[in-house]
Amino acid sequence: VLEQASQFARFGGPIQLASNALSVLRDIDETLFNELMEHFTFTGYRRNGLVDALRTEWFCPFDAMKSAAEMFELPYTGVVDRPDLQSVLLKSLPEGTVTNSSKVSSYEILPNNGGVRVRLEDGTEKECDVFIGADGIWSATRAQMWGEAKKGPGSGCTYSGYTVFAGETVYRPEDYFDVGYKVYMGPKRYFVCSDVGRGRIQWYAFCGVPEGTELPASPDGKKDYLLSSFLGWSQQINDLVEATPAQAIEDRALYDRPPSFFRSWADGPVALMGDACHPMMPNLGQGGCQAMEDGYVLMQKLSAVKHRSEVPAALQDYYGERILRSAAVQFLSRIASDLLLDTFTFPWKPSEGLSAPHGKGRGDFNYNSVLINYLRYLLPPIFNLQFSFLYSMHPYKWTADEVKALVDGVMVRHREKAHAEWEKREKQVERGEADAADAAVPSFFAAVAATAE
Numbered sequence: 536v537l538e539q540a541s542q543f544a545r546f547g548g549p550i551q552l553a554s555n556a557l558s559v560l561r562d563i564d565e566t567l568f569n570e571l572m573e574h575f576t577f578t579g580y581r582r583n584g585l586v587d588a589l590r591t592e593w594f595c596p597f598d599a600m601k602s603a604a605e606m607f608e609l610p611y612t613g614v615v616d617r618p619d620l621q622s623v624l625l626k627s628l629p630e631g632t633v634t635n636s637s638k639v640s641s642y643e644i645l646p647n648n649g650g651v652r653v654r655l656e657d658g659t660e661k662e663c664d665v666f667i668g669a670d671g672i673w674s675a676t677r678a679q680m681w682g683e684a685k686k687g688p689g690s691g692c693t694y695s696g697y698t699v700f701a702g703e704t705v706y707r708p709e710d711y712f713d714v715g716y717k718v719y720m721g722p723k724r725y726f727v728c729s730d731v732g733r734g735r736i737q738w739y740a741f742c743g744v745p746e747g748t749e750l751p752a753s754p755d756g757k758k759d760y761l762l763s764s765f766l767g768w769s770q771q772i773n774d775l776v777e778a779t780p781a782q783a784i785e786d787r788a789l790y791d792r793p794p795s796f797f798r799s800w801a802d803g804p805v806a807l808m809g810d811a812c813h814p815m816m817p818n819l820g821q822g823g824c825q826a827m828e829d830g831y832v833l834m835q836k837l838s839a840v841k842h843r844s845e846v847p848a849a850l851q852d853y854y855g856e857r858i859l860r861s862a863a864v865q866f867l868s869r870i871a872s873d874l875l876l877d878t879f880t881f882p883w884k885p886s887e888g889l890s891a892p893h894g895k896g897r898g899d900f901n902y903n904s905v906l907i908n909y910l911r912y913l914l915p916p917i918f919n920l921q922f923s924f925l926y927s928m929h930p931y932k933w934t935a936d937e938v939k940a941l942v943d944g945v946m947v948r949h950r951e952k953a954h955a956e957w958e959k960r961e962k963q964v965e966r967g968e969a970d971a972a973d974a975a976v977p978s979f980f981a982a983v984a985a986t987a988e
Contacts, residue, residue, distance in 0.1 A: 541635055554607070556823065559831045559928070575945050580601050585718050587720070587882055590884065644804060650662055664846065696746070697816075697872060698742050721879070722879070767897070792813075883901070883907070883908045887899075
């Protein structure tokens with residue numbers, strides 16, 4: 536494994552693993568899965584859904600997250616810290632498998648089924664039978680394979696129109712153990728927060744911002760920008776952002792690309808996977824899950840290969856099996872983003888009649904607000920279809936009793952760790968150490984960039 540990061544450090548926020556990804560991991564390696572559960576937090580069986588950000592009321596719950604998992608007898612969607620997932624994955628590999636500071640620049644397919652020669656940016660060369668480019672949205676492997684730029688104009692990746700701000704903090708709302716995540720909806724932006732274990736809340740603020748817009752660069756500037764952007768929205772949003780250390784808030788522009796129906800992910804003994812070939816908007820939490828599905832199908836195809844000459848056909852079969860499903864998930868993720876940012880606004884509430892208690896154009900009786908109000912009755916069946924499709928790939932199945940035992944065990948640890956973290960935070964505040972502890976919290980995006988250099 537050639538890893539571009541110079542080292543594996545303890546940073547990085549949580550990543551969502553949906554029921555389909557959990558099934559894939561369990562089918563691949565039971566020991567790995569069990570160790571992952573030691574660090575996991577289940578959210579999908581709790582209250583999740585859209586929230587009217589004007590009135591701080593549930594607008595439409597995502598009950599399908601729970602019912603779809605139960606229909607297939609799968610564990611519920613949940614989250615794990617990236618460093619914990621990384622540690623579990625590294626532990627499952629033989630020592631010496633991973634080489635750090637190894638950034639791929641190009642590859643050469645050797646003649647006569649001789650495999651692949653991979654060149655690194657430092658001039659080093661490696662040879663292998665099969666080369667899988669999992670080098671992210673700005674993939675050098677994809678750029679060479681498809682003859683396009685790695686990044687920028689001509690790369691095929693375009694700005695989505697949205698910038699996301701992210702933060703994480705130890706926080707104790709009243710509904711911490713009852714709610715998985717909330718999506719606060721309103722005009723031209725939305726705010727997502729989720730329990731991510733150990734007494735913490737992670738949040739994302741998605742804002743429609745034209746490309747090239749200059750945003751605040753300082754931590755305090757970012758925090759002030761968010762507070763002003765969501766002024767007049769739910770007080771819960773304001774309280775959560777205020778409780779987040781400014782230096783833990785970061786922003787990044789979101790990019791994606793259309794599905795590659797007419798360009799294969801495979802070139803002889805070389806193939807792409809994950810964001811290198813199907814980057815997607817983060818709304819459904821399926822980016823990492825789809826990469827895991829890629830890995831599972833690759834494992835199936837390559838395990839049947841007996842000779843190097845069979846590798847190209849196996850990789851083309853992998854592309855053929857994955858393209859339609861991954862394209863559908865890309866489409867659903869983008870539609871979810873566009874719907875939330877371009878369509879949603881504060882809904883009208885029938886009990887308020889023709890009055891405008893929140894101000895003109897803010898959930899009063901107007902066409903868009905009335906339309907959004909009645910959309911709540913159309914969304915549940917759509918969510919049922921969506922989550923049923925997402926969870927339909929599940930190579931490993933549990934029984935209902937096994938799922939209950941698994942979830943109960945994980946969530947007992949979750950409650951204990953949350954109370955321990957809250958107690959630790961209270962002591963820091965009492966001793967006047969809270970500010971110093973907050974100052975030590977790194978920005979995830981900045982830490983990733985620094986480690987990858």
